[in-house]
Amino acid sequence: MSERIYLFKGFERFWHWSQAALIMFMLLTGFEIHGSYALFGFAKAVSYHSFAAWALVGLWVFAIFWHFTTGEWRHYIPTTDKMIAVARFYSSGIFRNEPHPFKPSASNKHNPLQRLTYLGILVFVSPLIWITGWLYLFYNDWAAWGLTNLSLDWVATGHTVGAFLMLAFLVSHLYLATTGHTPLAHIKAMITGWEDVDHGHAPREG
Amino acid sequence: MKRIWQRVLFAVASCIVGIAVAVAAESSGAVGVPKSTADHSKFKELQREFASGQEVTKACLSCHTEAAKQIHQTQHWKWEVINPQTQQKLGKRHVINNYCTSATSNFKACASCHIGYGMSENFDFASQENVDCLACHDTTGKYTKPSGFAGAPVTKDTEFPPGSGKIIKGTNLTPIAQAVGKTRRQNCGNCHFTGGGGDGVKHGDLDTSLEKPDRDLDVHMAKDGLNFSCATCHKTDAHQVPGSRYAPTGKDGHAALMPGNPDDKGRNVATCQSCHGQAPHKQAKLNDHTDKVACQTCHIPEFARGDVPTKMRWDWSTAGKRDKNGKPLVVKDDDGYDTYLGIKGDFVWGTNVKPDYIWMNGVNKYTLAEDKIEKSAEPIYINKYEGSARDGKSLIWPIKTFTGKQPFDPVNKTLVVTHLAGADDTAFWANLDWEKAVASGMKTAGRPFSGKVDFIETVSQWPITHMVAPKEKALACVECHSRNGRLAAIDGVYIPGRDAKGMLDMLGWGVVLLAFVGSLGHGLMRIVSRRKN
Numbered sequence: 001m002s003e004r005i006y007l008f009k010g011f012e013r014f015w016h017w018s019q020a021a022l023i024m025f026m027l028l029t030g031f032e033i034h035g036s037y038a039l040f041g042f043a044k045a046v047s048y049h050s051f052a053a054w055a056l057v058g059l060w061v062f063a064i065f066w067h068f069t070t071g072e073w074r075h076y077i078p079t080t081d082k083m084i085a086v087a088r089f090y091s092s093g094i095f096r097n098e099p100h101p102f103k104p105s106a107s108n109k110h111n112p113l114q115r116l117t118y119l120g121i122l123v124f125v126s127p128l129i130w131i132t133g134w135l136y137l138f139y140n141d142w143a144a145w146g147l148t149n150l151s152l153d154w155v156a157t158g159h160t161v162g163a164f165l166m167l168a169f170l171v172s173h174l175y176l177a178t179t180g181h182t183p184l185a186h187i188k189a190m191i192t193g194w195e196d197v198d199h200g201h202a203p204r205e206g
Numbered sequence: 207m208k209r210i211w212q213r214v215l216f217a218v219a220s221c222i223v224g225i226a227v228a229v230a231a232e233s234s235g236a237v238g239v240p241k242s243t244a245d246h247s248k249f250k251e252l253q254r255e256f257a258s259g260q261e262v263t264k265a266c267l268s269c270h271t272e273a274a275k276q277i278h279q280t281q282h283w284k285w286e287v288i289n290p291q292t293q294q295k296l297g298k299r300h301v302i303n304n305y306c307t308s309a310t311s312n313f314k315a316c317a318s319c320h321i322g323y324g325m326s327e328n329f330d331f332a333s334q335e336n337v338d339c340l341a342c343h344d345t346t347g348k349y350t351k352p353s354g355f356a357g358a359p360v361t362k363d364t365e366f367p368p369g370s371g372k373i374i375k376g377t378n379l380t381p382i383a384q385a386v387g388k389t390r391r392q393n394c395g396n397c398h399f400t401g402g403g404g405d406g407v408k409h410g411d412l413d414t415s416l417e418k419p420d421r422d423l424d425v426h427m428a429k430d431g432l433n434f435s436c437a438t439c440h441k442t443d444a445h446q447v448p449g450s451r452y453a454p455t456g457k458d459g460h461a462a463l464m465p466g467n468p469d470d471k472g473r474n475v476a477t478c479q480s481c482h483g484q485a486p487h488k489q490a491k492l493n494d495h496t497d498k499v500a501c502q503t504c505h506i507p508e509f510a511r512g513d514v515p516t517k518m519r520w521d522w523s524t525a526g527k528r529d530k531n532g533k534p535l536v537v538k539d540d541d542g543y544d545t546y547l548g549i550k551g552d553f554v555w556g557t558n559v560k561p562d563y564i565w566m567n568g569v570n571k572y573t574l575a576e577d578k579i580e581k582s583a584e585p586i587y588i589n590k591y592e593g594s595a596r597d598g599k600s601l602i603w604p605i606k607t608f609t610g611k612q613p614f615d616p617v618n619k620t621l622v623v624t625h626l627a628g629a630d631d632t633a634f635w636a637n638l639d640w641e642k643a644v645a646s647g648m649k650t651a652g653r654p655f656s657g658k659v660d661f662i663e664t665v666s667q668w669p670i671t672h673m674v675a676p677k678e679k680a681l682a683c684v685e686c687h688s689r690n691g692r693l694a695a696i697d698g699v700y701i702p703g704r705d706a707k708g709m710l711d712m713l714g715w716g717v718v719l720l721a722f723v724g725s726l727g728h729g730l731m732r733i734v735s736r737r738k739n
């Protein structure tokens with residue numbers, strides 16, 4: 001049997017999807033700037049990327065504000081509780097149709113592995129991208145900021161490392177989004193806000 | 207009767223046209239206000255006949271008493287520059303290049319571009335009357351200094367070369383002297399557009415197409431646009447013309463010049479930055495380039511864009527062939543340009559040429575007549591600009607790379623001075639005999655010569671700085687921001703789009719691939735296991 005709970009609030013869903021769109025667009029334009037392929041043309045890729053950068057930075061400012069004022073940031077505090085169980089679920093239980101050991105609730109939305117991954121994104125990948133991206137954007141002001149020893153080479157390398165990590169995250173994230181009790185369950189939840197939460201064994205059909 | 211009417215009509219029409227032209231030429235802004243405060247045709251000193259250039263100069267100096275002394279200080283007069291960074295003695299009197307190789311020993315011809323009269327190896331550089339005022343101040347376009355007269359104009363019909371039956375028509379200097387004015391681009395162009403022996407030959411970014419360029423060819427000089435003269439940028443001070451490729455400004459690095467600003471003292475005013483500063487673009491990202499890239503690199507996408515080709519290569523070693531009449535052979539291409547001349551060798555011409563790019567800090571090192579050169583070190587750099595990403599004084603500049611093969615002395619291992627032009631029997635252009643011509647040239651230059659002539663590959667570098675295209679025609683980003691773009695050979699700077707690192711990319715895509723393959727495998731196992739259940 002299952003229960004519907006309201007897991008993702010309006011702003012959270014808006015934040016998630018607009019961030020998803022922006023990040024995909026930034027990957028697309030970013031790797032063109034990087035020289036991996038030609039799509040929009042270098043000049044357009046740079047202006048789209050810079051424009052999207054401002055949008056993303058703006059979104060992050062709102063998101064950070066929201067997380068702190070609502071206390072939602074607590075969802076990213078790492079925990080070891082059930083961590084082993086969750087890891088075991090994804091590596092074997094899921095193939096044997098076992099139930100998910102973690103039950104999300106409004107006060108505890110993410111399983112321990114999600115918490116850890118998202119925290120990694122929030123405290124490592126995003127800041128890396130953000131800081132290096134910011135520096136990249138304001139190359140001309142480095143001297144005025146006293147950053148005379150900085151080299152574009154390092155800034156770009158850092159930014160690119162961040163981009164690769166973000167892409168790797170995106171790939172896994174997209175896949176894991178299909179691991180709900182139906183392939184679209186998690187995705188629907190992030191659209192509507194409502195998640196079906198299993199209680200007990202409730203085996204899937206088929 | 208009809209005839210007379212025609213004449214009257216013609217006379218009236220001529221007067222109207224004449225007045226219109228005069229008004230257009232003299233006035234600026236307000237209609238009818240003359241540009242200059244002096245009408246030289248009203249000066250008694252100039253209302254006479256002049257038998258020579260020197261007579262004109264003396265008349266000029268009777269009012270402009272200090273002008274010759276100013277001229278005496280200039281590179282244009284001395285044909286000598288002591289390079290401030292290397293202390294090398296440069297200038298036309300000293301260098302050997304890979305075009306016509308050297309002015310020394312050929313002054314009778316070459317000095318038609320000297321701003322003096324009678325230039326020779328023993329020229330008196332203190333002479334005032336030998337300063338040629340008209341070369342730069344003629345406004346009629348009628349003043350010429352034919353080759354063969356060491357820079358003097360010909361005032362009476364003269365047979366030249368003597369005995370040839372060819373007559374050079376005499377020039378009446380009186381109307382020229384009465385119409386003197388500010389230097390126009392044609393004055394500069396007479397020599398600087400035709401350097402190397404013909405229109406556009408030498409520089410690639412200077413040729414007669416700049417006399418009346420359209421906007422696409424040169425935004426600053428466009429006849430229907432800003433209409434700059436050369437001196438608008440090369441703004442003289444006491445007859446000193448700023449801006450020279452012997453010691454150019456590699457990196458200006460300053461904001462736009464401000465009149466009166468003491469910090470601007472001694473700055474080269476002929477740089478782009480002296481007007482445009484360091485952040486000339488509305489789009490911030492473009493201003494990020496100005497610390498590394500010279501304006502010219504993006505804004506002069508190609509040189510020789512005005513339908514006048516420039517020489518890209520000159521091989522002297524093949525000179526000497528004659529046609530069946532025994533005359534030096536001439537071969538022309540479809541457009542009528544010489545590709546082979548018995549007196550000069552083989553040429554390669556280029557139009558719309560993409561420049562090469564180098565880090566350039568303004569230090570211009572020459573291989574001079576006294577420098578030892580080794581055949582094994584080919585190509586020999588006639589001149590080479592120094593610069594690097596790290597010296598803080600360089601920008602990435604466009605240059606014309608001119609290659610050649612020219613005579614040298616394989617025993618003494620030096621470049622040589624060749625006596626090319628002249629009526630005597632040692633001149634190469636008269637007898638096509640290298641040993642004789644080099645022996646005579648080296649003797650005049652006072653240099654040792656072994657008697658042997660061989661040929662050696664040489665390269666010279668010419669900064670590209672004219673023919674600035676309008677901004678819509680500037681280089682697209684991708685021209686450099688790509689793997690094999692125009693700056694593929696430039697080191698020491700990270701260029702997005704060019705410099706993806708093999709290692710980092712391999713690692714990065716590896717991680718991404720791992721995530722993908724992992725997801726795929728996991729998903730497949732889910733599907734398979736679901737089937738089983």
Ligand code: HEM
Pocket residue numbers: 022023026027029030031033034035046049050053054056057129130132133134136137156157159160162163166491702703706
């Ligand atoms: C998910 C977010 C982002 C991704 C995946 C991403 C990816 C990339 C990549 C791969 C490059 C090419 C780097 C190179 O080869 O040198 C790049 C360039 C750049 N990125 Fe980002 N980026 C992101 C966010 C940002 C942000 C937030 C900013 C600014 C605050 C930013 C600013 C820039 C700038 C200025 C460039 C260089 C463009 C140029 O050539 O001038 N990026 N980005």
